[in-house]
Amino acid sequence: MNVPAIEAQLLTKEYKSGRGCRDVSITVEKGEAFGFLGPNGAGKSTFVKMLAGLIRPTSGSAALFGHPVGTLAAKAKIGYLPELYRYQEWLTGEEVVRLHARLCGIDKSVADRRIPELLKEVGIGLRGRDRVKHYSKGMQQRLGLACALVNEPELVFLDEPSSALDPIGRMEVRTILERLKQRGITIFLNSHLLEDVEVLCDRMALLNNGEILRHGKVTDILNKRTSWHFKVGGYSPFLLSWLIELTGLQIIQAVGDGDQQEGGGAVPSSVEGSTVWLEAEVESEEQVGWLNTLIIEQGMTLYEVARKKERLEEWFLDAVSGLNQRGERE
Numbered sequence: 001m002n003v004p005a006i007e008a009q010l011l012t013k014e015y016k017s018g019r020g021c022r023d024v025s026i027t028v029e030k031g032e033a034f035g036f037l038g039p040n041g042a043g044k045s046t047f048v049k050m051l052a053g054l055i056r057p058t059s060g061s062a063a064l065f066g067h068p069v070g071t072l073a074a075k076a077k078i079g080y081l082p083e084l085y086r087y088q089e090w091l092t093g094e095e096v097v098r099l100h101a102r103l104c105g106i107d108k109s110v111a112d113r114r115i116p117e118l119l120k121e122v123g124i125g126l127r128g129r130d131r132v133k134h135y136s137k138g139m140q141q142r143l144g145l146a147c148a149l150v151n152e153p154e155l156v157f158l159d160e161p162s163s164a165l166d167p168i169g170r171m172e173v174r175t176i177l178e179r180l181k182q183r184g185i186t187i188f189l190n191s192h193l194l195e196d197v198e199v200l201c202d203r204m205a206l207l208n209n210g211e212i213l214r215h216g217k218v219t220d221i222l223n224k225r226t227s228w229h230f231k232v233g234g235y236s237p238f239l240l241s242w243l244i245e246l247t248g249l250q251i252i253q254a255v256g257d258g259d260q261q262e263g264g265g266a267v268p269s270s271v272e273g274s275t276v277w278l279e280a281e282v283e284s285e286e287q288v289g290w291l292n293t294l295i296i297e298q299g300m301t302l303y304e305v306a307r308k309k310e311r312l313e314e315w316f317l318d319a320v321s322g323l324n325q326r327g328e329r330e
């Protein structure tokens, strides 16, 4: 039977403060990478801690690979990198991972082989023999990743895995996560880094004030908007107003591939014969073909036509805009 890696139904945690998360239901299939987004305090860590069996839900239920959360069978299958990690700073990095291996009941001979490989994979390598107190925040985060992977989990929960890393470190962690995904490991990624979610995740959900506000396939979200860009050479300033009048479409002149010119829609300032980008909102791909024909018929050169992707950041900001601290529409 093909059981999902994560199945949560109406999972709720109420703290004394009242916050936490409410009625969260999601299913994550085996081998999927799932992104969990949300503003600070939305309840992302609370949700992950319930799945990892670290805190008890107030109500609702969840299972990992068919085993109820909190049971040994569920825990044996997971790795967890917490957001606020603190490792024993008097130990060396290698000793910290070894401690985690022992807690997971891994044989010494297996640990002896696996730990150096893991330290190399997360980019600690020879520094594994240094004490943790000499590690930067980024190195401690990499150490956390090694600890989360030491039991060769089938599912990893990563709570902000690159928050302390510089851009190179983030790219390296992303590569590690991509490798895990290729190996068929299910990834549940809490992240503020929308780019990580965009590159790595198949599906995602946006949590706000403890509740799921939106969810969907990352590719659908990125392609939802049907704005198209046209790079036009030999441009004549009459073209824009002529196209708008003829087609009735919303068309503006863009500064480059993506950035709208301020006061878009106004008569373009470009000089005769220059190369410009136009951005049009269309209802169907036929309209794109129509615009292509019209531009070419006017004797201009069409260098490039591309669908404008909606960045996840726009999607995120749009979803939470107009909501107050309690997540209510203002």
Ligand SMILES: Nc1ncnc2c1ncn2[C@@H]1O[C@H](COP(=O)(O)OP(=O)(O)OP(=O)(O)O)[C@@H](O)[C@H]1O
Binding pocket: 015, 016, 017, 019, 020, 038, 039, 040, 041, 042, 043, 044, 045, 046, 047, 083
């Ligand atoms: N142990 C606790 N006791 C009481 N309230 C808590 C506890 N842990 C979290 N909360 C509250 O629950 C809400 C959700 O917190 P949580 O840490 O899950 O959010 P988050 O989305 O992970 O935030 P961040 O992105 O800032 O880490 C917050 O209002 C927080 O103050």
